[in-house]
Amino acid sequence: MTDTTIVDNTAGMQGGGLYFSYCDATITGGVVEQNTAAEGGGMFLQSPVKVNVNMSDWGFGQNQENVPNDVQHYANEYGFFGDNVSFFCEYIVWNAGMCALSSAPPRRVRGGVGLTRRRRPRGRAAVAPWHHTRSPRWTADASRRADHRASPSSPRRTYGGRKAVSW
Incomplete structure (x- = not known):
């Protein structure tokens, strides 16, 4: 159902x-x-059932509420969802299931979740060019670099004539 009005x-x-x-x-x-x-004034669910609600208005304030509740599945009652709400309900058998608010969809990053470089906005200088999200690849690289530096068999490096690591 898309943009349907079910009132009174x-x-x-x-x-x-x-x-x-x-x-x-x-x-x-x-x-x-x-x-x-x-x-189930707004909606009643009889299992097995799965319902996804995206950005819908389920009444805000006493004058708009569904009576006695917004959603019910036998003994489980859910109310006060409000305006522009997203939630899902899933009941696989009569006594096992739930309704819960949906969160925003996860942000996708090209190449998977990881250390990403922000693109420089056109006409403006980029501020804080790196931001961090979790990345197994970055941690693997960091530990590899740390292992390389800590290894006694690794060659000594010099920077400007001074030894960086001495054993």
């Missing part, structure tokens, strides 16, 4: 706005608010 609906038992059962669903954008049911 009522159900006698479950799922005032939405009811999902035995499916995978994705909700992107749209509004789900002011819906009422005995269980």
Whole structure:
């Protein structure tokens, strides 16, 4: 479902706005608010079910809330998701599962996560040209360099006529 408005609906038992059962669903954008049911005013889930909600409005403030809650799966109730919220729900059997807020997608770096060089903005000087993210490659290189420097069999290096490492 994309940019769908589900507002001011009522159900006698479950799922005032939405009811999902035995499916995978994705909700992107749209509004789900002011819906009422005995269980799951905004959405009721019957397992097995998997629902992803992306940047949707589930009501903010008492006048917009789903009653009695935004999402329910039998005994588990979730409420107060609010405006522009992203969350997911996954229940594989009736008593095993959860709903949780989604975080922002991980930032991708060309060549994997690692020490990356920021590109210089056009027309301006770059500030702080290196920033660090975790990188197994960088740690491997650093330990290799450290091992090389600490090794008694490594050749002595001189800088400007002075010995850098002496054994």
